[in-house]
Amino acid sequence: xxxxxISYTMATAQTGVSGHYPLLVKNSTYCPDNxxxxxxxxxxxxxxxxxxxxxGGVRYNDTVYADDPDPTSPDFSSEGYTHDSGQVYTYTVTSxxxxxxxxxxxxxxxxxxxxxxxxxxxxMNRVSGTLAVSSSTVEQGGTTTFSVSSLSGLLTTSGxxxxxxxxxxxxxxxxxxxxxHTYTGGGWDSSTNQLGTIKTTDTNTVLTVGSNMPTGTYxxxxxxxxxxxxxxxxxxxxxxxxLNPSGLAFTVTTASDSEPTASSFDFPDVSNAATSxxxxxxxxxxxxxxxxxxxxxQSGGERAFRIDGGTWHAGGTTNQQISPAETLQLRMRSxxxxxxxxxxxxxxxxxxxxxxxxxxxxxxEADPNPNxxxxxxxxxxxxxxxxxxxxTLAGYDTATTITALASGTTVSINGGSFTSTIGTAVPTxxxxxxxxxxxxxxxxxxxxxxxxxxxxxxxxxVTTYADSSGIDVGPAGSADYGLLIxxxxxxxxxxxxxxxxxxxxxxxxxGITAGQTVSVTGIEGVKADNSTDILISIxxxxxxxxxxxxxxxxxxxxxxxxxxxxxxxxxxxVVMRV
Amino acid sequence: MAYGMLIEGAEGIYQVDSEASDTIHAGVFxxxxxxxxxxxxxxxxxxNDLVFANGSAPSAGGxxxxxxxxxxxxxxxxxxxxxxxxxxxxxxxxxxASIVSASSDEYGLQIKNAAGATVFDSRMVNYLGxxxxxxxxxAYDLPGGTAPNEYDGADAAPGTGxxxxxxxxxxxxxxxxxxxxxxxxxxxxxxxxxxxxxxLRHGFVYDYxxxxxxxxxxxxxxxxxxxxxxxxxxxxxxxxxxxVILGEFKS
Numbered sequence: 001x002x003x004x005x006i007s008y009t010m011a012t013a014q015t016g017v018s019g020h021y022p023l024l025v026k027n028s029t030y031c032p033d034n035x036x037x038x039x040x041x042x043x044x045x046x047x048x049x050x051x052x053x054x055x056g057g058v059r060y061n062d063t064v065y066a067d068d069p070d071p072t073s074p075d076f077s078s079e080g081y082t083h084d085s086g087q088v089y090t091y092t093v094t095s096x097x098x099x100x101x102x103x104x105x106x107x108x109x110x111x112x113x114x115x116x117x118x119x120x121x122x123x124m125n126r127v128s129g130t131l132a133v134s135s136s137t138v139e140q141g142g143t144t145t146f147s148v149s150s151l152s153g154l155l156t157t158s159g160x161x162x163x164x165x166x167x168x169x170x171x172x173x174x175x176x177x178x179x180x181h182t183y184t185g186g187g188w189d190s191s192t193n194q195l196g197t198i199k200t201t202d203t204n205t206v207l208t209v210g211s212n213m214p215t216g217t218y219x220x221x222x223x224x225x226x227x228x229x230x231x232x233x234x235x236x237x238x239x240x241x242x243l244n245p246s247g248l249a250f251t252v253t254t255a256s257d258s259e260p261t262a263s264s265f266d267f268p269d270v271s272n273a274a275t276s277x278x279x280x281x282x283x284x285x286x287x288x289x290x291x292x293x294x295x296x297x298q299s300g301g302e303r304a305f306r307i308d309g310g311t312w313h314a315g316g317t318t319n320q321q322i323s324p325a326e327t328l329q330l331r332m333r334s335x336x337x338x339x340x341x342x343x344x345x346x347x348x349x350x351x352x353x354x355x356x357x358x359x360x361x362x363x364x365e366a367d368p369n370p371n372x373x374x375x376x377x378x379x380x381x382x383x384x385x386x387x388x389x390x391x392t393l394a395g396y397d398t399a400t401t402i403t404a405l406a407s408g409t410t411v412s413i414n415g416g417s418f419t420s421t422i423g424t425a426v427p428t429x430x431x432x433x434x435x436x437x438x439x440x441x442x443x444x445x446x447x448x449x450x451x452x453x454x455x456x457x458x459x460x461x462v463t464t465y466a467d468s469s470g471i472d473v474g475p476a477g478s479a480d481y482g483l484l485i486x487x488x489x490x491x492x493x494x495x496x497x498x499x500x501x502x503x504x505x506x507x508x509x510x511g512i513t514a515g516q517t518v519s520v521t522g523i524e525g526v527k528a529d530n531s532t533d534i535l536i537s538i539x540x541x542x543x544x545x546x547x548x549x550x551x552x553x554x555x556x557x558x559x560x561x562x563x564x565x566x567x568x569x570x571x572x573x574v575v576m577r578v
Numbered sequence: 579m580a581y582g583m584l585i586e587g588a589e590g591i592y593q594v595d596s597e598a599s600d601t602i603h604a605g606v607f608x609x610x611x612x613x614x615x616x617x618x619x620x621x622x623x624x625x626n627d628l629v630f631a632n633g634s635a636p637s638a639g640g641x642x643x644x645x646x647x648x649x650x651x652x653x654x655x656x657x658x659x660x661x662x663x664x665x666x667x668x669x670x671x672x673x674x675a676s677i678v679s680a681s682s683d684e685y686g687l688q689i690k691n692a693a694g695a696t697v698f699d700s701r702m703v704n705y706l707g708x709x710x711x712x713x714x715x716x717a718y719d720l721p722g723g724t725a726p727n728e729y730d731g732a733d734a735a736p737g738t739g740x741x742x743x744x745x746x747x748x749x750x751x752x753x754x755x756x757x758x759x760x761x762x763x764x765x766x767x768x769x770x771x772x773x774x775x776x777x778l779r780h781g782f783v784y785d786y787x788x789x790x791x792x793x794x795x796x797x798x799x800x801x802x803x804x805x806x807x808x809x810x811x812x813x814x815x816x817x818x819x820x821x822v823i824l825g826e827f828k829s
Contacts, residue, residue: 379721379817384744465721465747465817479588483687485703493708493828494700496587501604501709501825503668506626524600525592533592535714537763537820539648539780550819552717572652574628574763576823577592577601578711 002240004228007047015115026227034123036227050085061105068102127153140255157199166196167237171217183210219247258349261288267357281330293349338364371395374458404451499578510570521558605702607667630759633784635791645781707829715822722800764820
């Protein structure tokens, strides 16, 4: 409790005349309608002076308000109402209803004509009210509303007059006044300074906590203005003026921030990923936020995310929240195509990452190995060079090399010179030929082979021709029998030791389709194994073509003609017996 | 048949068999030379006539190309160069009648088969001479091939074209060429031009030794040569589809 003291010299105001007992106003701005405000338990101390005399110059008037409490000191019953100048009148304010507002009137020095020359009144109003706050916890940048209920004793507010004040002090030592309004965005809606004001017309005031106001516990005090001479200290928020000496605690907390720093969840891109593979991102811990926030990940493409290593949630899920210090991980399926990027966007608390998470599949590996290839087997003379047909390599997409050659095989690329050099370059879509030299044996296969990249050609077989010296069909021996004819020169022109020409058959076979085998039967003397005695000559009728391939196979009593070409053929045949 | 005549030669070679119904001796009906100065074409050939040819040396060490083509009825055969020829005609052919009747031979042997067809007549053998088949090269034994820069109209330098290996592979006779005759049945020749492009089948080359008009080799020549777009000449070898028959005239 506090003692509010004033000392004043009575005004020159003749009693009984209009304007007598003028009210002593100590502060016409903040307290113009009374002398000062007090609270229950406070002690009022009024010292009255008479400017003219010091003895018996002050008289107390006890008649103005019967229900007003009178000063309890001096003791009027023993000391009466007349006192010397400088008399101190005191009273301890109670919670009685009559103490809510009271006036003490003083006068002195008789006036020459009537009444007294000096008079003055003092008025004290006892204020009370209960301070409350809408939220005892308020975030930086947030607001909370202070209100005063059960307000009583405060005179009608007018401008700066008759206000109560709410001051905020730190709750930790040293407890100092907090200049609310100096923090970013901070202040009261009822003032522009550090104090909130409560008026009879508005018992609520909103405090906005500056965004940089230190977090911690504070106390709010409701104070009245002090117009008395003492106590000293601040007349607005001095501790003696508090209606709630214990204060109303509230806590300022860090501002709720559900928007992490965008770059804190920029997931590192993945490159050279396998195609059509589920790729998981690195695990990241988003930062820069202090409250749970909703995670949104792009849907589709088997995109998913998981929080703190938990269950994977499909992209597009909207009900998953991440809290500070929790980790986030993304997943998506990479493109089925090589060298193709797919991205996933992610946002937390409405903040999108700076960059989307991108997974790029590996470039298609260059394939230096052509498809399997082969050369057409063929025939050749003995001890001769044979060049294969040209084969255009396919199925590789980068330049490659000759990696192996069979012994004796040389290779030509794109019509170039034949070489046996391993490592010879083979460009894409190259045409390739190989060459071997056949050996000295008749009817013998000789082979060549080339390997391009890792692709080995089929074994190319070159079969040497049969011995072309033919069959000497003449009888090896001699005979002393048979038919012999000499001419006039006595030369043998027909004899048992010479084969001569005997016609057996002539004929045609027409319309032999490709691949067809036809039989010629009823040919006299033909046997499957008597090629020495029976010679067959064929001729393709009226045709021309590079594949005029007719194969004759002797049988007993005839032969077959097989058309090995790709075109229908007609054949004339002549059979001779020799 | 309880009668008739069957004569076999050494090692059972066929000479005469009156019991054979189709086998008929073919005698030398004609023999001569064709020249580009007159004609290179034989006409009036019967379906079963067999033509043999011999390429005489155009010059010492020269080559003679034996290439010809039949007409569609096989009644004519046209050679590309000067050629000696022999036509063998079967004994039963009517063309022999006048020759036989004009023969002064009052002896000899004539054999007919059961059908009454003459299958052998010694007068035919003695008309111009006999013919001995000395060698047969089975089909597909000769690889064939081309001879670049050799074509019918220009007798290129000897030895060009075939590689030595190809010459070896295609050569089926070495020696005196004067009386070596090759059967022309099977020969074909299509659209050959001055650049030797076209198709030749079953041709032969009489390739005389340097400085000689008698000795040398005979080799087989058969190929296609043509131009495919701008890729230049492409040549394919053709083996012998027919048995190659080599014989000697006997007189």
